[in-house]
Amino acid sequence: MSHHKVEVKNLRYVYPDGTVALHDVSFRIHHGESVAIVGANGAGKSTLLLHLNGYLSATSGEIVIGGTQLVKRNLTEIRRTVGMVFQDPDDQLFMPTVFDDIAFGPLNMGLAAAEVESRVTEALERVGAANLRNKPPYHLSGGEKKRVAIATVLSMLPEILVLDEPTNGLDPHARRQLIALLQAFHHTRIVTSHDLDMVLDMCERTIVLQEGRVMADGPTLEIFGNEELLKTCRLEKPLAMQGCPICSPGSRIMPEQKPLVPRHGDKYHDHDH
Amino acid sequence: MLAIDGSFLDFKQLDLLAMRQTAIHRLDPRAKVLTTLLFIICVVSFGRYEISAMLPFLIYPMVLMTVGDLPGGYLLRKILIVIPFALVIGIFNPVFDRQVIMQLGPFEIWGGWISCMSILMRAILTTSVALILVAVTGFPATCEALEKLGMPKVFTVQLLFLYRYIFVLTDESVRTSRARQLRTFGRRGLGIRQFGSMIGHLLLRTWNRAERIHMAMLARGFSGEFHTTHRQSRFGREEIVFMGGWITFFALFRVYNAPQLLGRLFTGTMP
Amino acid sequence: MHMADALVSPAVGGTLWAASATMIAYCSSRVRKNLDERKVPLMGALGAFVFAAQMINFTIPATGSSGHLGGGLLLAILLGPHAAFLTIASVLMVQALFFADGGLLALGCNTINLGAFPAFIAYPLIYKNLVGRKTCQSRMVMAGIIAAVVGLQLGSLGVVLQTVVSGVSALPFNTFLLLMQPIHLAIGVVEGVVTVLIVSFIYRARPEVLESVLQDKPPAELPVRPLLAVLLVSALLIGGGLSWFASDSPDGLEWSIAKITGSGELPETDHKGHKQLAAIQEKTALLPGYSLPAETRDGHDPTPTTSEERFGTSLAGIVGGTLTLAFCLLIGIFLKKRAHSHRIQASR
Numbered sequence: 001m002s003h004h005k006v007e008v009k010n011l012r013y014v015y016p017d018g019t020v021a022l023h024d025v026s027f028r029i030h031h032g033e034s035v036a037i038v039g040a041n042g043a044g045k046s047t048l049l050l051h052l053n054g055y056l057s058a059t060s061g062e063i064v065i066g067g068t069q070l071v072k073r074n075l076t077e078i079r080r081t082v083g084m085v086f087q088d089p090d091d092q093l094f095m096p097t098v099f100d101d102i103a104f105g106p107l108n109m110g111l112a113a114a115e116v117e118s119r120v121t122e123a124l125e126r127v128g129a130a131n132l133r134n135k136p137p138y139h140l141s142g143g144e145k146k147r148v149a150i151a152t153v154l155s156m157l158p159e160i161l162v163l164d165e166p167t168n169g170l171d172p173h174a175r176r177q178l179i180a181l182l183q184a185f186h187h188t189r190i191v192t193s194h195d196l197d198m199v200l201d202m203c204e205r206t207i208v209l210q211e212g213r214v215m216a217d218g219p220t221l222e223i224f225g226n227e228e229l230l231k232t233c234r235l236e237k238p239l240a241m242q243g244c245p246i247c248s249p250g251s252r253i254m255p256e257q258k259p260l261v262p263r264h265g266d267k268y269h270d271h272d273h
Numbered sequence: 274m275l276a277i278d279g280s281f282l283d284f285k286q287l288d289l290l291a292m293r294q295t296a297i298h299r300l301d302p303r304a305k306v307l308t309t310l311l312f313i314i315c316v317v318s319f320g321r322y323e324i325s326a327m328l329p330f331l332i333y334p335m336v337l338m339t340v341g342d343l344p345g346g347y348l349l350r351k352i353l354i355v356i357p358f359a360l361v362i363g364i365f366n367p368v369f370d371r372q373v374i375m376q377l378g379p380f381e382i383w384g385g386w387i388s389c390m391s392i393l394m395r396a397i398l399t400t401s402v403a404l405i406l407v408a409v410t411g412f413p414a415t416c417e418a419l420e421k422l423g424m425p426k427v428f429t430v431q432l433l434f435l436y437r438y439i440f441v442l443t444d445e446s447v448r449t450s451r452a453r454q455l456r457t458f459g460r461r462g463l464g465i466r467q468f469g470s471m472i473g474h475l476l477l478r479t480w481n482r483a484e485r486i487h488m489a490m491l492a493r494g495f496s497g498e499f500h501t502t503h504r505q506s507r508f509g510r511e512e513i514v515f516m517g518g519w520i521t522f523f524a525l526f527r528v529y530n531a532p533q534l535l536g537r538l539f540t541g542t543m544p
Numbered sequence: 545m546h547m548a549d550a551l552v553s554p555a556v557g558g559t560l561w562a563a564s565a566t567m568i569a570y571c572s573s574r575v576r577k578n579l580d581e582r583k584v585p586l587m588g589a590l591g592a593f594v595f596a597a598q599m600i601n602f603t604i605p606a607t608g609s610s611g612h613l614g615g616g617l618l619l620a621i622l623l624g625p626h627a628a629f630l631t632i633a634s635v636l637m638v639q640a641l642f643f644a645d646g647g648l649l650a651l652g653c654n655t656i657n658l659g660a661f662p663a664f665i666a667y668p669l670i671y672k673n674l675v676g677r678k679t680c681q682s683r684m685v686m687a688g689i690i691a692a693v694v695g696l697q698l699g700s701l702g703v704v705l706q707t708v709v710s711g712v713s714a715l716p717f718n719t720f721l722l723l724m725q726p727i728h729l730a731i732g733v734v735e736g737v738v739t740v741l742i743v744s745f746i747y748r749a750r751p752e753v754l755e756s757v758l759q760d761k762p763p764a765e766l767p768v769r770p771l772l773a774v775l776l777v778s779a780l781l782i783g784g785g786l787s788w789f790a791s792d793s794p795d796g797l798e799w800s801i802a803k804i805t806g807s808g809e810l811p812e813t814d815h816k817g818h819k820q821l822a823a824i825q826e827k828t829a830l831l832p833g834y835s836l837p838a839e840t841r842d843g844h845d846p847t848p849t850t851s852e853e854r855f856g857t858s859l860a861g862i863v864g865g866t867l868t869l870a871f872c873l874l875i876g877i878f879l880k881k882r883a884h885s886h887r888i889q890a891s892r
Contacts, residue, residue: 016752053492076494084492090441091485094585096413096433100501107501108494136288136413138440152493287642295883313649318554321712325865331872339879355644359550362707366714377862385714392550392712399549400644407641415641425572428630434588435634439595446596462603462610465734469741472597472613476742477749479593486585497581536864 005030006052006160006188011061013047013212021047022212024061029205031159034189036199036220039209040234045164045192046087048209052162052190053082066159080109083153083187085163089145093137098129098148101137105156123155127181143174147181160188167195196238200224208233283351284439287404290343291411296511297341302410302418304512308519309406315523316398321388322374325532327398333519334401341409351404356396363392412436421506430499442479449475545696545728546639546654547703549647553710560706561652567660568633571626583627590619591631595638604734611734616662617671617692618739622753625663632659650706657702666695685740692736693729700728 006029013022022044029035037045050056051063054075063070070078086092095101102123106116124130127147132140140148146166153161166182167175179198182189193199199206199220206223208216210233216223223229224237236242291298297305312333319327338345367385375382407415413433420429449471453463463471549557575583594615601610615635619628633655639645646654674687704724708717715723747754 050488055488055491076496079492079494084489086485086489086492088485091482092489094434094437094486094489094588096437104490104495105493108496137437156493284642310648313549313647314554314558317549317552317557317649317712321714325862325868328865328868328872331869332875335872335876336879339876339883342883351644355548358546359548362551362713362715365719368714369716369719370714388712388714395550395712396548399647399649403549403641403644403648406648412638412641425569427572427576428568428634430584431587431591431630431634432637434585435591435595435631435638438589438592439638442589442592442596443599446600450600463601465602465605465738465741468600468602469738470745472600472738473742473745473749475597476590476593476746477753479589480586480750480753483586483589484582486589487582490581490585495581497576530864532864532868533860534864535867536860536862539863539867540860 005064005066006190007064008048008051009062009064011048011051011063012059013044013051013056014059020212022051025209025212025214026061027207027214027217029188029190031188032186033205034203035191036203036206037190037192037209038194038196038199038206038233038235039215042211043209043233044212045209047212049084049162049164049190049192052160053079053084080105080156081158082160082162083156083158085149085153085161085166087165087168089142089149090137092149092152093140093145096136098124098132098135098137098140098151101148101152102155105152109156119155119157123151126154127151128177141174143170143177146170146174146178150181158187160190161185162190164192165194166191167193167198196224196235197240200238200240208235210234284443286347287407288412290408291414293342295341295409297337297409299511300515301506301508301512302414303421303506303508304516305406305410306415306418306422308516309402311520312402312523313399315527316395318527319391319395321391322384323530324387324391324394325536326526326530327391327394328532329526330398330523333522334398334405337402337405337409341405343405343408348401348404348408352397352400355400356393359392359396360389363389363396366392417506426499438482441482442475445478446475545658545700545703546636546646547650547657547706549649551707551710551712552647552650552653553712554649556706556710557647557649557652559652560656561649564633564652564655564660567655568630571629574626575630578626583623587623587627587631587634590622591635594619594631595635602738611731613738614658614662614692614696614731614735616658617666617688617695617735618742620663620667621671621739621743625668628667629659629663632663653702653706657699657706661698661702662692662695665698666691670694681744684743685737688740688743689733689736692739693732696728696732696735697725700724 008025008027011022011025012020014020025044025048037048039045047056051058051070052065054070054072057072065078066081068074068078093101095104099120102120103116106119111119120133121130124133127150129144129147129151132144132148137145137148150161150163161182163182166178170178175195175198179201182191183202189203191199191203203220205218206216206220207214208223208229215233216226216229224241227237230236312330316327316330337343338348366389367383370383370385370388372384373381374384375387410418413436416424416429416432416436420426453467453471575587594613597613597615599612601612603609604611616628616632619631622628623631636646636651636654636658640648640651640654671687671691674690675683701721701724704717704720707713707715708720713720743754
């Protein structure tokens with residue numbers, strides 16, 4: 001399907017104080033694609049994301065979402081189509097209860113109470129948080145907050161999900177849960193992250209940003225195989241691709257311990273010691 | 274532990290108590306808010322020299338506490354903290370009011386002492402019901418009740434946001450305080466300049482957070498108006514019984530000084 | 545500086561409750577009409593900030609005592625008067641409900657003392673005028689201190705007036721004033737200094753935060769007309785109408801003035817209607833502190849004057865009081881036992 005496409009054409013953004021945050025960024029994301037945007041801190045990832053739902057307006061260039069050009073008068077529709085989940089769930093959960101937060105979007109869309117009710121229930125089901133319905137946000141754990149934050153945009157039935165550092169601050173179990181959840185979605189997903197292993201698991205395509213410019217845009221595995229590129233952009237290979245921590249050169253595990261470590265393997269290395 | 278740690282935990286504790294499920298907790302918040310307000314008005318309407326007449330009013334907070342399953346010790350501690358503030362003013366009463374109005378054997382008691390005790394009594398009664406109100410209703414429900422009773426929506430939203438972010442901000446504030454304290458050797462207090470800069474940082478972080486919240490609100494279609502689904506509010510039979518019963522109680526004991534009557538009965542000095 | 549319910553009378557508390565409720569309604573509609581939806585999260589967040597900041601104490605130089613930020617003036621500088629008033633009111637409400645810091649009935653008094661004075665007088669009339677468009681440090685410090693001092697002086701004056709008029713405390717007006725004002729002068733200076741320190745910090749770090757407020761067009765208006773209307777009506781109803789009932793007792797202010805000036809005789813009226821109404825008032829006094837011991841009603845003095853009579857009444861009071869207390873305790877124990885057994889049954 002050609003709609004639900006995200007097109008960014010020659011996007012340029014200059015801060016009020018004159019710093020150029022984004023220089024001529026262009027890419028096209030198709031329906032159902034799962035794309036990661038990676039880069040060092042300050043590379044412009046979050047700034048780029050904030051353009052996708054019209055919070056920031058480009059200094060020059062244009063953004064077309066689902067065939068509609070992003071301009072002021074269709075912001076409401078754009079914001080329904082593009083569901084944005086921010087880094088800190090505390091910023092996103094500002095209502096007295098989980099139900100209220102998830103209902104916030106649909107209510108702003110003007111839906112009737114019954115419809116709102118069903119959307120909330122459905123969104124809660126999808127993120128596996130049905131039991132959290134009446135809880136206040138300050139009683140939730142980090143992982144629960146993240147899932148509820150996602151639910152708050154899901155209830156608006158977006159076509160595109162944009163997530164800023166989704167696994168940030170989560171414990172391993174919650175992180176695993178979140179990755180599984182995101183993998184189950186069929187939306188177009190655009191994710192920024194430092195968690196390169198998650199990117200490897202979840203996104204077939206990666207865009208690398210460096211100082212406001214697109215340095216690379218291609219299949220994830222290919223990009224993560226390009227060591228020079230990664231180094232220039234202050235990145236490194238995902239841990240999963242970095243070689244066995246026990247038998248690689250430069251390993252810090254003492255020789256005496258090595259025979260005690262059992263055979264192990266993952267999808268990149270499978271061997272005995 | 275920092276003082277701020279303590280107050281913060283306190284805050285959370287009352288919030289948790291409000292989540293219990295007892296007969297009192299289940300009542301519509303409007304009934305509880307109105308009854309509490311009427312209670313306070315009744316109590317403060319007593320003459321300045323009344324003490325015994327106020328005693329029956331202890332029954333209201335007592336009943337709420339026991340039926341609402343609230344921890345007595347915890348509430349008592351909170352009340353004890355606040356009472357000195359009223360007493361600081363009240364203690365001047367015996368200084369300025371030395372007219373004798375009571376006699377116990379050879380002791381002549383000044384009016385000032387009586388009115389001071391009266392202030393103490395008032396303080397105990399009014400602060401206990403204020404704390405109990407939140408403990409059995411919860412803050413969001415109280416705000417909802419007030420809104421239904423006429424409080425403007427903008428103010429309700431403000432209260433709810435404030436409440437929501439107090440948890441976040443006191444958390445941040447605790448962390449900053451703690452970090453600073455761990456680098457302060459010797460018991461030097463926080464100087465004004467340091468305070469200004471620490472609080473300034475906190476303020477900036479708060480401002481940034483408010484911007485991010487705004488972003489999140491816009492991202493979900495916010496355009497200025499808050500729409501709420503109206504929760505079913507049942508002001509039913511239990512609420513009417515509750516309110517009616519207590520109002521009658523208050524009125525009765527406001528008009529008739531029961532302890533005095535009781536005492537007279539026992540000491541055989543009926544007029 | 546928070547007024548407690550224990551020291552307030554229904555008349556004073558009620559009138560100011562009505563007044564502050566009107567102001568809240570007015571400011572709410574002003575904030576809504578302004579359509580700056582950025583204010584919504586900002587008011588909440590800054591309120592929480594003030595709440596958290598108040599829990600951190602600093603040492604006041606040269607005295608060694610500790611103080612904390614009030615925040616009223618700071619909020620007015622950051623949010624503008626109407627939004628700041630609402631924010632302060634919301635913080636006060638949370639303090640009253642969670643910490644019993646300030647009574648529920650006295651909430652109106654506190655909102656006026658700690659909210660209206662900084663937001664509608666100290667900030668717009670003093671700070672803003674003194675600072676003008678220039679943001680030079682020395683000017684800000686001076687303006688901040690003067691504004692804070694004025695705001696706090698007005699606030700503490702408010703407390704004094706409200707306490708004395710309520711008549712529960714026996715502190716005479718003069719004495720109370722002398723106690724409160726100097727202390728709050730010192731507190732005001734500190735508050736002003738701290739507020740300006742913070743504002744300067746913000747200005748250096750992120751000047752646009754202050755710029756956006758300085759730009760805030762309409763010069764702040766005191767919601768004078770609605771406020772006056774409410775005060776007038778409430779005063780008429782409560783004070784005027786009920787003074788019918790007030791009988792021969794002078795009001796608290798008069799009383800304390802009489803006490804101070806030593807004019808021993810308390811004014812008496814023996815208007816017939818007053819006497820009858822006085823009897824009713826005795827039963828339904830909404831204006832306490834008006835039942836002074838040496839009062840004449842219905843022609844005979846019910847107050848025991850001989851020591852035996854006094855003893856009799858006192859004894860009855862004490863005995864009755866003790867019995868009542870015991871009774872209350874019994875009720876409490878009984879209910880607790882019931883609740884306990886209910887829970888045991890439920891858990892089976």
